[in-house]
Structure formats: structure tokens, C-alpha cells
Amino acid sequence: MMPKRPELDPQLSTLLAGMPDFPPLNRETLEQIRPYAAGPIEPILEGRAVTRQEVTIPGPDGAELPLTVLSPPGATTAPCVYWIHGGGMVMGNRYSQIDIPLEWLERFGAVVVSVDYRLAPEAGGAALVDDCYQGLLWVAAHTAELGIDPSQIVVAGASAGGGLAAGVALKARDEGGPALAAQVLIGPMLDYRNATTSSRQFSGAPGVWTREMNAFGWQSVLAGNAPPAYVSPAVAGDLTGLPPAYLDAGSAEVFRDEVVTYAFRIWSTGGQADLHIWAGGFHGFDALFPAAPLSAAARETRTDWLARHLTKN
Template sequence: MPKRPELDPQLSDLLAGMPDFPRLDRETLEQIRPYAAGPIEPILEGRAVDRREITIPGPDGTDLPLTIVSPPDATTAPCIYWIHGGGMVMGNRYSQIDIPLEWLDQLGAVVVSVDYRLAPEASGTDLVDDCYQGLLWVAAHAAELGVDPSRIVVAGASAGGGLAAGVALRARDEHGPALAAQVLIGPMLDYRNATTSSRQFSGEPGVWTREMNAFGWQSVLAGLPGKSVPAYVSPATATDLAGLPPAYIDAGSAEVFRDEVVTYAFRIWSVGGHADLHIWAGGFHGFDALFPAAPLSESARETRTDWLARRLTKD
């Protein structure tokens, strides 16, 4: 196994105080899932917001829950369409929702979070189909939501970042909603799981290891016929990254996804696109979600917010 980059010292100290992360497989998944997201009420406490919980028809008619959190009296607000992380096998619409809620606080954005179906119970294109269906609903109901349809951003972390990238590709290809931006936080982009950074983070211990990543991808790909993996499922396989909305892409230097993130940004630049890439030295996967008050996490969050503010500012 190649030598790993060192962790940021403060993050390393925080991580050392946590119990070891368990292995991820079919046997342990049901035990882990309840801990993948907490309730939203403590996060909303003290915020002057309106909250709605709704269910819309999914792409195949199954229920698709959405959580909508809005500033009071939103009229032409930007919208963050949030897609949660969890390796495509766990989490729910409240997972990591504190990240987009900071954009509600600072940018006045309406936050809509989608509860897509999870693998292995759902697989193939089911997950990204759910996410795209939710985006179509948001765009069609922009006036009702108090949202400016020209300022809808798709954003997500980890698996949600990969799904956000897939949604952006599909919106481009199908002439769907014109997205103002995409924010891909440590995104899960490449099912091949074969980069140098993937090999560096093979084995235990780790927040998200190569083996965990393989389990997540295997759970999704089990529902695909043959050997072809659609780009909407694994965006790293897309042959054309031209014509996409401006992208903010980041990762830690000490994580599985580092190299696929760098490659994705490079490929956007190579066709004349906009990608703002940040690799946070010493950051492990999901560091700013797990320890938001750590100095490196605060820098990562502030930098994303500043970029979004520039993208969403009306001329």
C-alpha cells in the first residue's frame, strides 16, 4: 500500500478520540444505518425558518420525500438542492444538512433536501433517477417555493456529491433545469476505485476506505445489466464534460476520492469549463462534516460559501 499523506494535526487529535469505524458490509449495514443521520430539530433550533415536509411521486411512482427549509417570506431566493452522503447505502435527507443550512443563514437560500432510495434495496439508476425527479419538481414549483429559477444550485457531499454531478450531467443532456452551479463536496465519482489515493486508503483504520467504497459501488451496480455503467451513475465515466454549470469541487488530501476529484476538475478545464478545485491538505473524507469547528473545516466551509456567494450574486 502506498504511503498515506499525513492528517492535519488538529483533525488527527479529534479523530483519535473517536471509536474505530466499523467495517461496512451487508451484515453491518443495518446496524450502522440508524447512526448515519440524526434528527433535524436540534439543527433548526434558534433559526428563524419555515420548514415543510412533503412527498412527491418518484420516477416510478414510489414516494419521494423532500424537506424544504426556507427563510421567512422568501420570494426570489436562491435555492440549494441538497443530496446527502452515505456511500449510496445509508443516510437520509437530514444527513449533513447543516452544510446547506449555513447557506440559508448567510445567503438567504431556500434548502430542499431529497430522500432518494438507497442501495442495495434500490440500485442501478434508481438513486440518480430519484434525485433528478426531485430537481424537476423544484424547478417546476420555483414560484411556490419563493425561488429564483435562474439561481438553483445542485449540491451534495460524498455519495451526494457524485449524485449531484450525475444530476448536472442529466440536466445538460435532457435540456432540463438550467443550474446556476454545482457544489461537489468530496464526491463519489468513479466506480473503478483504482486511483493512487484509493490504494493509499485501503485497509483499516479509516473513515471511508477503499473496501467501504467498493461495497457502496457494488451495491449500486448490482442492478445494472451487462458491464456498461452510465455516466449519470458514475460521472467519472462521462465522455464529455462540456456545457456543465460552474463547479466547486473539493476533497481532502488524505482520502480515497482525492485523485478522482482532481481528474474530474482537470477534465472540465480541458473542455473550457469552470471548475474551482480545492484539495485540503491533511483533510480526511468528510472532515468538515464530522468536525465542523476544526480550523481546517472552518476554512473549507467559508471558502465554499464565498464561492457560492459570488456565483449567486445578481448583476
């Protein structure tokens, strides 16, 4: 029997009902869907006091790895938000959801660096998180020229990017990499097992990300292989020694329970984590409809938390 689903926030429900139906996500439809997951950055930057720099660096295996650097005027010892985009690990690019960290550029004078990691199924296994980690190493090696305070680097991401951000934080801890001031995990994609109650609740459900879509994303990355913990942080055996974490999700989404469990496991080690489950929120609600009251509250709460973890704000 299908578990009963939490109800959507009424305003979000109305907004979601006005959108076209999302097609099934599979190998045949992926190429059709990808262009809609990644729009241009120019309209988002219009009217903002932001300097944009496009950089290409060697990835961990020598492949080209594009980065976008967005800086406030005159950045010298600014905080840095290292942004990892969402898209189920199969779509999106470094401009996806970029309006979220741009709010932090404006609020904190932060330099935003967004990484264009390779996507599944063309890339798989640890390649995605290794790309993201390589970009972080480049940021840490170029803080002076980018005007970044090396003690104020935050890794952040949404959906798949949130899961990869958690993986980057684990990898940085294990490999003696850059010290991170915080990690911001927005509706993160953490658990390849796709077996929680919230996952089952949103099997066949209308919405932007269902259990079936989630299964396709993970299958595309893993191709039937067991994942390393950096790819699916929910299977990591040790969550000690991580930077303070902010985690959030909607009550009406696939990732709800794995996000709650990840926060609980951080607390169990004595670590710091703030957890927010937004009643009536579906996956990605605050990115899709940022002006909705629940979205505005979620974004403001996240930003206020980050303000408390940056010494220069």
C-alpha cells in the same frame, strides 16, 4: 507495496483518534450502521429562523419520494440549494449533513430543498440519480410557490451526494432540464472503478471511508453491472456545457484523485471549475468536525465561492 499515505492534519488526527472505531461495512453490518448516519433534524433547526415543509412527490417510477423544504422568512425570489446527502449510496437521509446548506440559507437567504433518494442495495442502477433528478424537476416546477428565483438553482451534495449532484448536472444538460447556476461537489463519490492511487493509499486505513467501504458502496449500487455516466460521472465521455463547479476533497482520502481528475476534465473542455484539496483532510472532515480550523477554512472558502456565483447575496 502499499503507497505511503499523506499525513493527517494534526488537530483532525487528534479528533479522529477520539472517535470509536468504524466497523467493517458489509451486508451484515449495514443495518446496524444506518441509524448513526442519519440523525434528527430538530436539534439542528432549533433557534434558527427557518420554515420547514415536508413534501412527498411521485418518484420517476411512481414510488414515494420525500423532500424537505427549508425556507428563510419571507422568501420571494431567493436562491435555491438543492441538497443531496452523502452516505456511500447505502445510508443517510435528507437530514444528513443538512447543517452545510443551512449555512447558505442563513448567508444568502437561500431556500434549501433536500431529497430522500432511495438507497442501495434495496435500489440500484440509475434509480438513485433518477430520484434526485425527479426532485430537481419538482423544484423547478414549483419555484413561484416556494419563493425561488429559477435562475438561481444550485445543486450541491457531499460524498455520494456530491457524485449524484454531478450526475444530476449531467442529466439536466442532456435532457434539457432546469438550468443550474452552479454545482457544489463536496468530496464527491465519482468513480466506480476505485482504482486510483488515493484509493489504494486508503485500503485498510483507519478512517471514516476506506477503499473497502467504497467497493461495498459501488457493488451495492451496481450489482456487477456497468454504470451509466449519471451514476458514476467519472466515466462520462462529455463534460462540456456544465454549470460552474466547485470541487473539494482532503489530501488524505479515497476520493482525492478522482476529484482532481474530474476538475481537470472540466477544464479540458473549457469549462469552469474551482478545485481545492485540503492538506491533511480525511473524507468528510468538515462535516464531522466543523469547528476544527481546517474545516472552518474549507467551509468558508466553499461559501465564498458560492457567493460569487449567486447574483443575490
